[in-house]
Amino acid sequence: MKGIVIKSTGSWYKVATEDKTIIDCKIKGKIRLDNSKSTNPIAVGDYVFYELEEANVGVISKIEDRKNYIIRKASNLSKQSSIIAANVDRAYIVVTIHSPQTLLSFIDRFLVSAEAYDIPCTLLINKCDLYTSAEDEETLQNWETTYAQVGYKTMRISTVTGLNISNLRDELAGKTCVLAGNSGVGKSSLIQALDSSVHIKTTAISKSHNKGQHTTTFAEMYTLSNSGYIIDTPGIKAFGLLDFEKEELGHYFPEIFKNSHTCQYNNCTHTHEPNCAVLVAVENGEIPISRYENYISFFVDENTKHR
Ligand code: GDP
Ligand code: ZN
Numbered sequence: 193m194k195g196i197v198i199k200s201t202g203s204w205y206k207v208a209t210e211d212k213t214i215i216d217c218k219i220k221g222k223i224r225l226d227n228s229k230s231t232n233p234i235a236v237g238d239y240v241f242y243e244l245e246e247a248n249v250g251v252i253s254k255i256e257d258r259k260n261y262i263i264r265k266a267s268n269l270s271k272q273s274s275i276i277a278a279n280v281d282r283a284y285i286v287v288t289i290h291s292p293q294t295l296l297s298f299i300d301r302f303l304v305s306a307e308a309y310d311i312p313c314t315l316l317i318n319k320c321d322l323y324t325s326a327e328d329e330e331t332l333q334n335w336e337t338t339y340a341q342v343g344y345k346t347m348r349i350s351t352v353t354g355l356n357i358s359n360l361r362d363e364l365a366g367k368t369c370v371l372a373g374n375s376g377v378g379k380s381s382l383i384q385a386l387d388s389s390v391h392i393k394t395t396a397i398s399k400s401h402n403k404g405q406h407t408t409t410f411a412e413m414y415t416l417s418n419s420g421y422i423i424d425t426p427g428i429k430a431f432g433l434l435d436f437e438k439e440e441l442g443h444y445f446p447e448i449f450k451n452s453h454t455c456q457y458n459n460c461t462h463t464h465e466p467n468c469a470v471l472v473a474v475e476n477g478e479i480p481i482s483r484y485e486n487y488i489s490f491f492v493d494e495n496t497k498h499r
Pocket of ligand 2: 452455456460461462463465467468469470471
């Protein structure tokens with residue numbers, strides 16, 4: 193029988209079947225795994241085949257090939273990594289213009305990762321009920337123009353007024369999605385707004401500090417009643433920049449990649465080279481300046497330097 197892994201504790205897995213029964217599963221002896229470097233063989237979002245041992249308890253015998261997956265290195269020095277989520281259809285980054293302000297560098301860093309994982313991404317601009325000034329509206333339109341120009345969908349939402357929540361709910365039906373964003377932007381509120389029956393786990397301690405920090409280091413998957421799955425990532429660091437050669441960075445800015453084909457040099461870094469098509473595109477406004485600036489800042493960032 194087949195199901196989707198909705199929770200992993202390391203040795204036990206909660207598997208949801210199509211009719212939403214939850215089966216507690218262990219792994220059968222040795223399953224052959226592609227990613228032997230990974231510390232966890234099965235992740236949230238994996239489709240698995242299992243055999244029932246008793247009512248609601250089973251043994252996983254096979255993992256279906258993954259469409260994509262998000263990994264996190266155990267540490268900087270370690271070659272080991274853990275898979276945070278598998279088979280992600282789309283990533284949603286929740287952002288706010290203020291209260292708190294989301295930095296464009298934070299957004300672009302996330303988008304680079306999503307590109308590297310080959311996961312399409314939408315920006316959810318939350319707390320739109322608060323953006324009443326002309327200045328806020330201008331910032332809103334700026335963000336929308338910038339990201340539309342480079343190919344990302346944006347959606348204005350408010351969990352307070354319900355703006356676009358039902359549209360988003362429809363979009364999520366039957367999909368597996370990752371939800372990301374800084375603390376305080378309204379991720380928990382959004383999950384609640386999408387489906388009030390979902391129980392979001394936060395620790396009693398962090399609640400008393402009013403921070404809403406999540407208890408698990410494993411990703412948590414929430415099942416919406418419309419069969420959508422939302423994966424709440426344990427901290428944004430888990431979704432930071434991947435390890436790749438500096439020269440590859442431009443591949444993960446779609447607008448830079450698109451323009452780079454007509455650069456004079458094959459290995460153009462788009463920083464100083466003569467006849468760089470990217471620099472021309474920045475100059476004439478085809479590439480938003482904030483995007484290019486963030487490309488440069490990631491380029492010089494030590495963390496992006498080497499494998
Ligand atoms: P999380 O840390 O991303 O999970 O954020 P929370 O869901 O805990 O929300 C942080 C704060 O923002 C809470 O006080 C929410 O009530 C508030 N909040 C969330 N969504 C909205 C919104 O659309 N409008 C306004 N005005 N406040 C919101
Ligand atoms: Zn170039």
